[in-house]
Amino acid sequence: MTVEHDNDAAAELLQQVEQALHDKLALRIQGGNSKAHLGRMTHGALLDTRVHRGIVSYDPTGLVITARAGTPLAELNAALDAAGQMLPCEPPHSEAGATVGGMLAAGLSGPRRPWTGSVRDYVLGTRIITGHGKHLRFGGEVMKNVAGYDVSRLMAGSFGCLGLLTEVSLKVLPKPRHSLSIALEISCERALLKLAEWGQQPVPISAASHDGQRLHLRLEGGEGSVTAAHDRLGGEPLDTAYWADLNAQRLAFFADPRPLWRLSVPPHTGPLSLPGEQLIDWGGAQRWLKSDADALIIRAIATQASGHASCHANCAQPFQPLAPALLRYQQSLKTQLDPQGIFNPGRMYAEI
Amino acid sequence: MNILYDERVDGVLPATDKPALLSALRAQMPELEILHSEEALKPYECDGLSAYRTTPMLVVLPRELEQVVTILRICHQQRVPVVPRGAGTGLSGGALPLEKGVLLVMARFNRILEINPAGRFARVQPGVRNLAISQAAAPHGLYYAPDPSSQIACSIGGNVAENAGGVHCLKYGLTVHNLLKIEMLTVEGECLTLGSDALDSPGFDLLALFTGSEGMLGVITEVTVKLLPKPQTAKVLLAAFDSVEKAGRAVADIIAAGIIPGGLEMMDNLAIRAAEDFIHAGYPIDAEAILLCELDGVEADVDDDCQRVRQVLQHAGATELRQAKDEAERVRFWAGRKNAFPAVGRLSPDYYCMDGTIPRRELPGVLQAIADLSIEYDLRVANVFHAGDGNMHPLILFDANQPGELDRAEALGGKILELCVKVGGSITGEHGVGREKINQMCAQFSSDELTLFHAVKAAFDPGGLLNPGKNIPTLHRCAEFGAMHVHHGQLPFPDLERF
Numbered sequence: 001m002t003v004e005h006d007n008d009a010a011a012e013l014l015q016q017v018e019q020a021l022h023d024k025l026a027l028r029i030q031g032g033n034s035k036a037h038l039g040r041m042t043h044g045a046l047l048d049t050r051v052h053r054g055i056v057s058y059d060p061t062g063l064v065i066t067a068r069a070g071t072p073l074a075e076l077n078a079a080l081d082a083a084g085q086m087l088p089c090e091p092p093h094s095e096a097g098a099t100v101g102g103m104l105a106a107g108l109s110g111p112r113r114p115w116t117g118s119v120r121d122y123v124l125g126t127r128i129i130t131g132h133g134k135h136l137r138f139g140g141e142v143m144k145n146v147a148g149y150d151v152s153r154l155m156a157g158s159f160g161c162l163g164l165l166t167e168v169s170l171k172v173l174p175k176p177r178h179s180l181s182i183a184l185e186i187s188c189e190r191a192l193l194k195l196a197e198w199g200q201q202p203v204p205i206s207a208a209s210h211d212g213q214r215l216h217l218r219l220e221g222g223e224g225s226v227t228a229a230h231d232r233l234g235g236e237p238l239d240t241a242y243w244a245d246l247n248a249q250r251l252a253f254f255a256d257p258r259p260l261w262r263l264s265v266p267p268h269t270g271p272l273s274l275p276g277e278q279l280i281d282w283g284g285a286q287r288w289l290k291s292d293a294d295a296l297i298i299r300a301i302a303t304q305a306s307g308h309a310s311c312h313a314n315c316a317q318p319f320q321p322l323a324p325a326l327l328r329y330q331q332s333l334k335t336q337l338d339p340q341g342i343f344n345p346g347r348m349y350a351e352i
Numbered sequence: 353m354n355i356l357y358d359e360r361v362d363g364v365l366p367a368t369d370k371p372a373l374l375s376a377l378r379a380q381m382p383e384l385e386i387l388h389s390e391e392a393l394k395p396y397e398c399d400g401l402s403a404y405r406t407t408p409m410l411v412v413l414p415r416e417l418e419q420v421v422t423i424l425r426i427c428h429q430q431r432v433p434v435v436p437r438g439a440g441t442g443l444s445g446g447a448l449p450l451e452k453g454v455l456l457v458m459a460r461f462n463r464i465l466e467i468n469p470a471g472r473f474a475r476v477q478p479g480v481r482n483l484a485i486s487q488a489a490a491p492h493g494l495y496y497a498p499d500p501s502s503q504i505a506c507s508i509g510g511n512v513a514e515n516a517g518g519v520h521c522l523k524y525g526l527t528v529h530n531l532l533k534i535e536m537l538t539v540e541g542e543c544l545t546l547g548s549d550a551l552d553s554p555g556f557d558l559l560a561l562f563t564g565s566e567g568m569l570g571v572i573t574e575v576t577v578k579l580l581p582k583p584q585t586a587k588v589l590l591a592a593f594d595s596v597e598k599a600g601r602a603v604a605d606i607i608a609a610g611i612i613p614g615g616l617e618m619m620d621n622l623a624i625r626a627a628e629d630f631i632h633a634g635y636p637i638d639a640e641a642i643l644l645c646e647l648d649g650v651e652a653d654v655d656d657d658c659q660r661v662r663q664v665l666q667h668a669g670a671t672e673l674r675q676a677k678d679e680a681e682r683v684r685f686w687a688g689r690k691n692a693f694p695a696v697g698r699l700s701p702d703y704y705c706m707d708g709t710i711p712r713r714e715l716p717g718v719l720q721a722i723a724d725l726s727i728e729y730d731l732r733v734a735n736v737f738h739a740g741d742g743n744m745h746p747l748i749l750f751d752a753n754q755p756g757e758l759d760r761a762e763a764l765g766g767k768i769l770e771l772c773v774k775v776g777g778s779i780t781g782e783h784g785v786g787r788e789k790i791n792q793m794c795a796q797f798s799s800d801e802l803t804l805f806h807a808v809k810a811a812f813d814p815g816g817l818l819n820p821g822k823n824i825p826t827l828h829r830c831a832e833f834g835a836m837h838v839h840h841g842q843l844p845f846p847d848l849e850r851f
Contacts, residue, residue, distance in 0.1 A: 061604035062712055062742075084610060107557075114551060120560055121529050134800040142709040143522060143741035144781035146515045146564045147789070147796050148824060149808050153528065153560035162556065174610035196470040200493055202581045202650050224652020266549040268471040285551050307550040320554040325542055329812060330555050336807040348555070 006054030008068070010127075010135060010166050016047055017164060018133045020342045027342050029160040031070060032097025035106045037260075038312050039159050039319075042347045049101050052166060055079055057141075064124060064141045066169040069101025076100055085172045088116035092247045101165045107157025110247040111207035111218070114267060114282045116173075120156035127167035128155065131338030141169045160344040161352055162337045176206070176220035178227075181242060182235035184215045188280065189271050191215040195283045196268045203229050207243055208283040211253065216242055246281065253279045256290040259315065261298055263287040265307030272305060274298070319348055327351060355787045356404060357450055361829040362821045365452045366431040370409055373454070376426050377412065384419050387411040396455055399437065400502070401445035401788050403758070408435070408449030415460045417573055424541035424571065427454055433817050434539070436567040438479060438510030441502040443705065444786030446514060446566045446822055453820075456571065458509050464488050465574070471549070473532055475576045478509025482516075485577060494579035497524035500782065501690060509572045515564030517782030519615045519689075522740035523648075524580070526782070528563040535574035536562065539813045544570065561808070566784055566823040569812040583648035586614060587658055588682045591665040592639035592672035596620060599641035600715040602668035603739045606645065609664050611657050614648035616740035617689050620719070623696060623734040623747070624688075630695035633688030634681075636672055643670075643739065644689055692736045693747065700732070700749035704761045708772030709781035712742045721771055722746055729764040731757070743781035744772070770795045785823045793823075794830035802827060 020027050026044030053070035060083040067076050073093045080086050090110025091103045104126075109118040125139030128151070139145055139152035155165055186194070191210045198205060204221035216238055219226045245251050254260065256277055265272070267285040272278070275298070276291025291298060295311065299320055302309035308320035322330060327349070334341070334352050346352070359365060370388075377386060387393055388410050397405040409432075414420050427434050433453035440447055440459075449455045461477035464484065468474070469492040474485050482503040486495040499518035500506055506516070512534060515527045524530070533547035547559035562569055593599040599618055606613065619627065621640050628635040635642060643665070647657045658675065665673055676682035688695075696703050710718050719735060726733040732749040746768055750761040769779040769792045779785070779792040793802070805824040809816070825833075 059711070059713065061607045063607060064711070107552075117525065117529055118552065120557055121525065130800075130804060132800070132804075134804075136798070136801045136804060138801065140776060140778060141711055142777050142781070144517050144526065144709050144738075144743045145778040146782060146784055147778050147780050147793060148785070148801075148805050149569075150515070150528070150560055150564055151804065151808070154557055156557055156560070157552070158556050173612060174607070177610065199472055200469055200581055202584050204650065221650065222653030222656050224656055225650035228650070228652060264548075264550040264552050266471055267551070268468070282551065306548065308548065308554050310554065322555050323545070326544055326555065326558075329538070329544065329558070333556060333558075333808070333811040336811040337804070 007051060008054070009052040013047070013049070013052055013164060013166060014129055014133070014135050017129050017342070020045065021133050021340055024340060025342070026345050029105075029164060029344055031099030031102035032072070034093070034098040035102055037314055038106060038310070039347045040316070040350070041314070042344050044342070044345070047164070049099060056167065058083075060085060062141070063172050064169055065172055066141060066167060067100045068167050069099060069165045071100045073098040073100055073103055080172055084175055086175050087122060087170060088112060088173045089119045089122055090247060091119055092249070100168055104156055104165060104168050105158065105160045111209065111243050111281060114285050115206050118156070120153050122171045123152050123156055123168065124171055125169040126152040126155050126165055129164040129166055131163060131340060131342060135166065139169065143171060159347045161334060161348055163343060178223045179218060179220045179240065180226050180230055181216065181218045181238040181240045182230065182233065183238040184217065184233065184235040185213070186215050188212065192270055192280075192284050199267070199283070205283070209246055210280040211251070212279070218243060251279070253277060253288070253290065258290045258292045259311060259313035261289040261291060261309055261311055263289060263298070263302045263305075263307055263309045265302065265305045269305050269307070272301060274301060322349070355445070355790055356406060357787070357821045361826060361832050363816065363826055365433055365450065365820060368409060368432050368452050369430070373410065373426070373430055373432055376430065377423065380422050380426065381419050384423075385413040387413070396440075396449060396457070399440040399445060399447040400443045401448065401786065404445055404448055404787065406449045406451055408455040409452060411455045411457060413457045413460055420456070420537060420571060420573060421541040423454070423456060424537055424539060428540050428815075428817065431815065431817065433820050435819050436513070436571050438507035438513070439481070439505055441506040442510060442514060442784060442786060443707070444780065444784040444788040446784050446786035446819075448787050450820070458571070459507060461573070467492065469494060472579045473549070473576050474579055475574065476508055478512075478572045478575060479507045482506050482508055482511055489579050493582055495582050496577050497530055497580050498527050501693075508575050508577065512563055512572055512575055513565065513567050514782070514784040517743065519617060519738060521738065521743075522616065523612050523614050528560060530578045531559060531563060531575065532578055533576040534559060534562065534572050536570040536572050538570050539815070539818045547576070549576070564784070566786065567819040568809055568823055569818065571818075583614070585651045585654050586646055586648035586682065587654055588676045588685050589645045589658065589661055589665065590635075590674045590676070590685055591643045591645070591670040592636045593641045593643070593669065594639070594671050596641045596719050597716040598669045599643050600712070600739070602643060602665055602670065603712060605664045605668050606661055609660055611647070611660060613645050613661070613740060615644065615646035616738070617644045618642070618737040618739040619689065619692060620735040622732065623692050623736050626695040626699050626734060627688040627692050630698055631688045631691050633684050635688055639671065644685055689736070696734045696747045696749065701751040701753065702749075702758075704748040704750065704765055706744065706746045706748070706765050706768050707780045707783040708769050708777055709741070709743045710772050710775050710777035712739070714775040714777070718744070718771060718775060722768055725764055725767050729760050731761055731764055733764075738781070741781070742777065766792060787822060790821070790825045790829065791833045793825045794833045799827050799830065802830065
């Protein structure tokens with residue numbers, strides 16, 4: 001814990017935005033820069049959010065934590081851990097420097113995502129410096145809040161293109177009482193069938209990944225349900241470090257030098273024939289792919305499966321192109337919220 | 353300050369030519385059912401907020417998607433405001449019609465298009481009732497989690513528009529957490545797909561933005577919801593307390609023990625007595641507060657958690673502790689809570705239901721302040737509280753036939769909502785802003801924040817033709833409202849002209 005480094009730099013950040021608006025110059029928002037591989041290159045003056053850091057409030061029995069955008073994710077997780085709680089969406093923090101703001105801006109969720117929800121699902125409120133140079137608050141620290149438009153959740157996964165996040169309030173949950181990981185020697189095809197079947201039953205799965213040889217499962221809940229599920233499913237015990245390694249992309253699979261792709265597909269999608277090495281996560285809903293095949297080919301496969309593909313290796317077009325009408329409204333939203341286009345222009349799409 | 357649409361503060365609406373609109377609609381869609389006579393329009397003059405009524409210019413009841421597209425195109429062309437409506441059960445007047453507007457009723461789109469057990473989703477038309485989805489999924493052991501108390505009648509399109517909640521939100525989330533995809537039409541009649549069959553989709557998360565947008569950004573034409581496996585078992589504990597503070601502390605203790613109940617409800621003495629009188633649920637009528645705690649999941653875990661919660665409640669000073677011994681008793685315990693509104697309705701000719709949320713730690717102070725306000729305004733208030741997620745439903749008892757009582761009830765309600773904002777909460781947890789809380793929006797948000805909301809609206813509906821006047825107040829309305837309610841010793845919009 002680095003409490004002594006807590007610092008409220010909102011005024012300085014606001015000044016930087018005002019300056020950018022005045023000079024009509026773009027800003028490149030950066031936290032720990034741990035997601036540099038994802039998204040397009042964006043040119044602009046560096047705005048480092050890490051000066052604005054620290055946990056503002058944490059009420060464990062209220063299940064809410066509020067932190068400044070530049071707070072290291074590791075610091076947030078340590079505070080939660082000390083109170084027996086967690087961010088259920090398990091955001092990856094492969095680099096030590098990942099920040100809370102970057103977590104929200106990238107909107108990436110870990111292995112638990114299909115069962116407990118995404119980063120966006122845990123957002124309760126945000127503070128944002130807007131493209132009009134105002135520091136505003138949306139949402140708050142309460143679980144239910146339907147006053148006005150849900151600007152806070154819109155920020156999740158927007159890669160800083162709609163405004164500068166300065167503070168986030170997140171819902172947190174107690175850690176499960178028991179956790180047990182197992183590996184089953186079954187084929188990928190059979191694993192996907194079984195996962196679809198278990199999904200319809202109250203089996204306490206909280207992570208499921210297939211590496212081509214084995215199905216890795218994490219069972220979490222009370223002792224009774226975990227033990228009963230283990231008795232039923234059998235399998236070899238698995239070191240729980242597997243999940244952290246998967247989430248941080250430290251498994252051998254990720255060492256392959258070819259570009260990394262993420263295919264997001266409906267959970268019950270069967271085996272996909274992909275041009276490269278693949279690793280199944282999210283119980284089938286997320287397929288990691290190492291491939292140097294043409295982006296068009298990979299995207300066609302994802303689209304065919306009713307999903308989409310994103311390239312995690314500094315591609316020219318990292319995200320799946322949007323339908324023309326949808327792109328138009330997204331541009332329109334960007335123009336309304338950031339009329340001068342100063343926030344991370346082009347980070348997601350050339351047109352946004 | 354009156355909440356009915358007032359062009360002086362809510363913005364001038366375009367002048368409309370009813371005969372021209374009618375003939376254009378008829379010419380292009382001879383099959384479309386249109387209501388335009390006074391007696392036919394009458395049933396549509398309000399939604400669940402029945403204290404406020406406005407007769408719409410026209411009501412259209414399309415059955416086909418192409419008809420909705422054409423209606424929107426014609427209205428856009430002729431600059432006629434459109435108010436979308438589902439089942440009309442909303443409590444905040446989100447579907448309150450406009451005299452100069454068309455009421456677009458989507459209730460006839462009531463087909464379940466697909467139940468997919470392997471994919472655990474249901475694809476339905478917007479007029480399908482909330483409960484009908486769970487009923488259709490039940491043969492597969494699945495259900496749709498959000499359960500607003502109107503679930504027998506409310507439709508899923510309205511649930512999406514309002515981001516509806518229910519009694520199980522702490523564990524299972526709101527509507528926004530249980531959606532995969534919506535198909536919608538823009539104000540110009542253009543089709544957009546938001547979200548996808550996968551767990552995420554590229555671009556900005558417009559699905560999150562649209563959920564709870566109260567029909568201001570588009571018209572929902574299809575909804576794909578997530579389905580969950582039904583919990584194996586559910587058990588309910590009932591604990592009585594001799595003070596509301598102790599009950600509030602017990603809630604925090606349950607969470608601190610690492611337990612997230614499926615449902616966690618609190619009622620105060622007036623609500624307990626009303627419910628007991630009506631339902632005979634077996635509630636202890638001398639208790640100052642009761643807690644209902646439902647634990648659901650796999651049998652072994654639920655038994656384990658019940659043990660833990662019993663201990664927590666005993667330590668917290670429960671004067672009585674009961675566990676429903678069978679399904680019949682469980683249903684009876686819940687029946688008292690689920691019928692709390694009509695039960696309170698028996699105590700008084702009218703009641704006004706509030707929907708504020710607060711950080712749970714503020715509960716004792718807020719309840720004391722409500723009790724003080726109740727004395728000040730000379731109106732009784734019964735409190736029903738989704739204790740797990742901080743959503744309060746104070747019920748203000750009044751008699752509309754007594755001169756001045758409705759005004760007093762509304763003023764008291766407004767004070768309660770402002771109190772919620774003051775302690776860091778919100779003026780609405782699940783019922784929506786609609787027209788009902790349009791003035792209190794000025795207390796929750798600054799003029800810059802409201803301006804940003806208007807910018808969001810402009811990105812999708814620059815002409816302001818979709819459900820104008822709902823959800824986000826104009827700065828003029830806030831200036832007028834602020835002139836009457838000085839906020840934190842300052843007028844909220846000192847730089848605005850007043851008239």
